[in-house]
Amino acid sequence: MLTLIEKILFLIAVGASLYFAGAGFYKVYQVVMRGTGEKPTLGDMAARFWYAVSTWITTRPIWKTRPWSSLFHILISLGFVFYFLVNFGDVVEGLFPVTFLGHTLVGNLYRFLADLATISVLVGVVYFIVRRFIYNDKALSYHDNIKLVESVQQGAIRRDSLIVALFILFHVGFRLVGNSFKVSLEGGDPWQPFSTALAQAWAGWSVGARTVGEHVGWWLAIGLILAFLPYFPYTKHIHLIMSGVNFLTKPKRASLGAIEPIDFEDESQEIFGVNKIEQLPWTHLVDAYACIMCNRCQDVCPAYVTGKELSPSALEINKRYYINEHLDALASGKESEQALLDYAISESAVWACTACGACVEICPVGNEPMFDILYIRRYQMLMENSFPDELKQAYRGMERNGNPWNISARDRMKWASGLEAPTVDENPDFDLLWWVGCAPSYDPRAQETARAFAKVLNAAGVNFAVLGEMERCTGDAARRSGNEALFYELAQSNIETLNEAMGERKRRIVTTCPHCLQTLGKEYSQYGGAFEVIHHTQLLSELTAAKKISVQRAQDVDMITFHDPCYLGRHNGVVDEPRNLLLEANAFLIEMPRHGKQSFCCGAGGAQMWKEEEHGTAAVNVTRYQEAAATGAKTIAVGCPFCLTMMTDASKQAEQKLKVKDIAEILAERLEVEKAEARD
Numbered sequence: 001m002l003t004l005i006e007k008i009l010f011l012i013a014v015g016a017s018l019y020f021a022g023a024g025f026y027k028v029y030q031v032v033m034r035g036t037g038e039k040p041t042l043g044d045m046a047a048r049f050w051y052a053v054s055t056w057i058t059t060r061p062i063w064k065t066r067p068w069s070s071l072f073h074i075l076i077s078l079g080f081v082f083y084f085l086v087n088f089g090d091v092v093e094g095l096f097p098v099t100f101l102g103h104t105l106v107g108n109l110y111r112f113l114a115d116l117a118t119i120s121v122l123v124g125v126v127y128f129i130v131r132r133f134i135y136n137d138k139a140l141s142y143h144d145n146i147k148l149v150e151s152v153q154q155g156a157i158r159r160d161s162l163i164v165a166l167f168i169l170f171h172v173g174f175r176l177v178g179n180s181f182k183v184s185l186e187g188g189d190p191w192q193p194f195s196t197a198l199a200q201a202w203a204g205w206s207v208g209a210r211t212v213g214e215h216v217g218w219w220l221a222i223g224l225i226l227a228f229l230p231y232f233p234y235t236k237h238i239h240l241i242m243s244g245v246n247f248l249t250k251p252k253r254a255s256l257g258a259i260e261p262i263d264f265e266d267e268s269q270e271i272f273g274v275n276k277i278e279q280l281p282w283t284h285l286v287d288a289y290a291c292i293m294c295n296r297c298q299d300v301c302p303a304y305v306t307g308k309e310l311s312p313s314a315l316e317i318n319k320r321y322y323i324n325e326h327l328d329a330l331a332s333g334k335e336s337e338q339a340l341l342d343y344a345i346s347e348s349a350v351w352a353c354t355a356c357g358a359c360v361e362i363c364p365v366g367n368e369p370m371f372d373i374l375y376i377r378r379y380q381m382l383m384e385n386s387f388p389d390e391l392k393q394a395y396r397g398m399e400r401n402g403n404p405w406n407i408s409a410r411d412r413m414k415w416a417s418g419l420e421a422p423t424v425d426e427n428p429d430f431d432l433l434w435w436v437g438c439a440p441s442y443d444p445r446a447q448e449t450a451r452a453f454a455k456v457l458n459a460a461g462v463n464f465a466v467l468g469e470m471e472r473c474t475g476d477a478a479r480r481s482g483n484e485a486l487f488y489e490l491a492q493s494n495i496e497t498l499n500e501a502m503g504e505r506k507r508r509i510v511t512t513c514p515h516c517l518q519t520l521g522k523e524y525s526q527y528g529g530a531f532e533v534i535h536h537t538q539l540l541s542e543l544t545a546a547k548k549i550s551v552q553r554a555q556d557v558d559m560i561t562f563h564d565p566c567y568l569g570r571h572n573g574v575v576d577e578p579r580n581l582l583l584e585a586n587a588f589l590i591e592m593p594r595h596g597k598q599s600f601c602c603g604a605g606g607a608q609m610w611k612e613e614e615h616g617t618a619a620v621n622v623t624r625y626q627e628a629a630a631t632g633a634k635t636i637a638v639g640c641p642f643c644l645t646m647m648t649d650a651s652k653q654a655e656q657k658l659k660v661k662d663i664a665e666i667l668a669e670r671l672e673v674e675k676a677e678a679r680d
Contacts, residue, residue, distance in 0.1 A: 001218065002094045010094070013226050020230035027331040028233050028289065031323055034330065035282025037260075040249045052247035057081060062364035064598065065296055066139075069131070075124035076168070079117035080240065083172070086114045087225060090175070094218055108191045115192040118179075121172045129165050132158070139295055143304070146311045147346045149321045156321060157236075157293060164237045171224040178217015181210045234324050242290035243365035250283055250366050254522040257357045257571045259374055261526040262484045273378025273482065276336045277319060277344070280372060287367040288319035297359035297369060300594075302601040302624075303352040307617025310349035312359040312369035318344040319372075340376060350376050351388055352614040355480045355606030356566040361597055377482030391481055394610035398486060402472030403438040404610055409469050415440060415447040416466075419454045423468035424501045430465035433501065435520060435533070437513040438473050439641035445648060446641035449512055452668035453536055459671055460548040464510075470497050474519040481607035488527075494520075495529035502531070509533045512664065514567035514574075514640045515605070522572070535568060537639050537663055541577040544584055551585045552670040560587040560666075561633035563624065563647060564599035565640035573597070578639050578663055585670050590631040600624050604642035625650035628658065635659040637666060 002010065033039075045052075055061065059077050062070045089100035089110070101107035131137050142148065176195060183189050184199035185207065202210055232238060260281075262272055274280050295313045303310035322343055323330060330336060341347055353373045360368045380386045397406025413421075415436075424430065434457070440450035457464055475490035498509075498520075509531050511517050521533030543549045560582055568574045575596045582589050594600040603613065603620030613619060625647055628636045636651075636658050638644050647660040 001097070001214070006215070006219075007095060010222075013223070017226040017229045021232060024230055024233035027327050028238075030331040030333075031278075031327065032282050032285045032289075034278045034333070035280050035285045037251075037281035037283065039282065040251075045248050048248055048252075052244060055247045056244040059364060061362075061366070064362055064364075065299070066294075069128075069294075072124045072127040075120040076128075077240075079121035079124070079172075080168070082113060082117040083121070085110075086117065086175070087222065089114070090218065090222060094222070111189065112191045112193075115179075115194050118172055118176050119194050121168060122176070125165055125168045125172075129169070132161055132165075139299065140293075142295075142298075142311055142314055143307065145307070145309050146304075146314045147309065147318070147344070147349065148314055149318045149325075149343050151321050151325065152314075152317060157317065160236055161293075163231075164235055167224060167228050167237075171221055171228075174217050174224070175221035178214055178221055181213035181217055185210050185214065234327075236291075236293055236320075238289050239292045239365060242286055243292070245286055246283070246290045246366035249286070250368075254525065255518060255571050256360055257355065257370070257518065257567070258522045259371060259479065262378070262488070264485065264488060271379070272382040272484065273380070274372070274375035275339050275341075275379045275383070277322060277340060278330065278336055279379075280375065284368065284372055284375075285319075285323070287369070287372075288316050288323060290365040290367055291316040291320060292365055293317060294364065296362050296364065297367070300358040300362050300598070300600075302354055302356060302358070302603060302620045303349070303614070303616070305600075306620050306623055308349065308352040308614045309346045310352040310373075310614075315345050315349075315369050315372060316367060340372075345373070345376070347380075348614050349373075350380070351611070352616075353606050354566070354601045354603060354608050354620065356601035357570050358566070358598075358601065361570050374480065374482065377480075378484055379482070381482030382485060387481065387483075388611040390611040391483075391607060394477060394607070395483060395486060398473045398475065398478060398490060402490075403442055404473060404477055405438065405442040407442050409472075412436075412441045412471060413466075413468050415442075415450050416454065419451060420458050421454050422465050424465045424470075425468070427463070427465040429463070431463040431507060432465075432539075433498075433507060433509045434464050434466045435509050435511040435513075435516055436466050436471060437511055437516045437641065439645070440512055441471075443641065443645065446644060449641060449644065449662040449664050452662065453512055453664040455668045456540065456543075456549060456664060456671060460543045462543070462548075467497065467501060470501070472497075474516050474524075476515040476519045477607040477610055479519070479523075480605070481610075491519075491524055491527050491529070495524055495527060498529065498531060506532075510536055510539045512536045512639075512641065512662065514565045514572065515642065518567045518571055535572070535574050535577070535639065537568075537578045537581060538574060540581055540664070540667060544581065549667070549671065551667055558585075558587050558635060559590060559633045560635045560637050561590045561592055561628050561631045562595070562637045562639075562663075563592070563602065563628060563643055564595055564597075565638065565643050566599065566601050566605055568639055569599050570597045578637070581663055581667060582637060585666055587637075587666075590633045592627050592631055594627065600627065602640075602643040602646040604646050609642055609645070619650070621646035621650045622653065625654060625658075629654065629656050633658065635661060635666075637661060637663050639663055 059074055092100050101110045132140055180195045180198035181202060183192055183195045184202045188196045297312040298304040301312055350373055357370055360370050394404035397404045401409050436450055439446040472490055472494055475487035479487035517533055517535050520531055562578055601620055602624055636647050644662055651657050651660055
């Protein structure tokens with residue numbers, strides 16, 4: 001199609017575009033490779049290849065929320081993926097006197113899909129232009145108290161979004177126009193209905209004019225790619241590539257919130273945690289480029305929703321713009337001049353995070369902003385000795401007495417007074433070890449859950465034991481607040497105790513605390529502690545299924561809503577068992593809008609239980625309680641001692657006072673003791 005001069009000009013333009021684009025991409029690569037952590041092997045990437053490709057093409061995670069925006073986004077994304085082939089085909093037809101894939105069945109299907117993809121992308125991009133620039137969707141903005149780099153404050157996101165949107169609109173639009181001239185010259189093509197329809201507009205044009213139109217359309221469509229390509233590494237559009245990199249290389253964690261350990265025995269390590277952007281793990285530098293700026297993460301962030309200074313989205317966006325503004329220096333290996341706290345996130349925002357993992361779970365491109373915050377906490381705690389004063393009491397208690405309440409270890413078994421709850425010394429041949437946890441041991445309200453659970457275990461004839469005074473805090477609050485050194489000490493001590501207590505027999509551990517479930521079962525393995533840990537709702541489901549316990553069906557249907565603890569549902573995937581138990585008890589289960597893995601935090605995680613909540617417009621626990629009350633339920637069921645405390649506190653403040661109970665309490669109240677023969 002192209003003349004000789006056009007071909008020469010095209011090849012020159014391609015060379016220039018690739019040179020400048022390559023330089024930009026290489027700088028991005030250099031910055032990413034400065035990040036810490038092990039780089040993936042070819043074997044690792046091969047094992048994740050099909051998952052990464054399928055997720056990237058289908059944009060599977062995006063469908064969790066905003067269904068209409070997700071639909072229009074996939075119109076663009078699928079169309080644009082197919083456009084890699086379309087643009088290649090157009091270049092082939094421009095350079096050589098051939099019809100790409102010919103007039104075969106495959107060629108016909110290709111032209112039909114290309115025509116369909118063109119309209120799909122145009123419809124999608126028009127929707128997003130209207131949404132951002134005309135409708136001004138508030139979901140794409142930030143609260144006034146969110147820290148943003150200066151360029152973002154001055155409208156950089158809107159500018160970049162407009163550039164990208166216009167590029168897509170004009171690239172695809174000019175391709176449609178150019179192709180319609182081509183179809184007009186060919187007398188129409190039933191396999192290209194949209195191009196054929198537009199071709200009717202040129203019916204009265206001369207052959208020469210239509211030929212010029214075809215060439216102009218081709219040059220504008222392909223030329224826009226060549227012009228845009230060098231700018232591509234600096235735009236939000238790079239997420240198209242980097243999201244795939246994320247899916248392909250993101251390290252596989254034991255669970256959603258399992259954070260990497262610090263090797264305190266490595267004497268060469270001088271910095272613990274993260275202070276500057278180049279100290280982040282390299283995959284978290286990829287996060288900055290993978291971010292699509294959709295703000296889904298801040299929509300589900302309990303801190304942001306309640307008016308705190310934290311926006312996970314703003315954190316990633318600030319990282320991106322800082323890197324772009326200092327790309328040459330960072331790519332050349334220079335140390336960044338500013339700390340992350342200077343431009344990416346405020347100190348209050350760092351300590352507002354509940355480590356609930358909602359931002360990680362919802363992100364459509366696999367970003368993990370929660371971990372950035374935990375790394376910064378580590379640096380603040382271990383290197384700067386800077387942390388909320390209220391945490392000192394909890395740290396002191398864990399260090400001296402093995403619990404954040406700082407109550408004597410001699411009182412750890414007082415909850416069991418009058419109950420049959422043998423220790424491992426009293427029952428060394430136990431089948432199941434119950435890790436009671438600190439809250440059920442020391443908190444009066446949580447002790448009621450422990451007593452209820454003991455009642456159910458004894459009724460079911462379970463051969464269990466507890467550690468008693470040998471049990472110490474798992475260290476979850478220490479780890480999530482950045483005190484990795486204290487967590488390390490507690491983990492080492494507990495692993496030694498558990499190994500001795502468990503012996504050579506393979507025995508399971510059960511706990512009523514999802515934070516203990518996470519730490520014992522998913523994080524102690526980092527230090528050699530290989531334990532099978534289950535939640536008490538999982539065990540109760542097993543006992544119910546095996547007819548070891550039976551629950552009296554209440555005469556009056558109890559309207560109950562279940563609050564999914566973050567570290568039970570989202571982090572460890574235990575969603576069905578608690579609900580099945582409630583249904584077994586004849587409860588009328590009413591779901592809150594945010595439930596299951598999309599549950600809203602109670603506000604206690606990430607060590608928030610042990611400090612004052614950061615300033616905002618509302619309390620997280622009250623916000624969640626109001627959601628529960630709006631369902632019309634009479635009881636809030638929980639499966640976590642922290643959730644129990646937070647929901648109970650919120651209930652005391654509310655006019656509509658709902659009952660708050662752990663599932664173990666609900667079952668214990670309705671327990672039918674089976675005959676011993678039946679249990680045997």
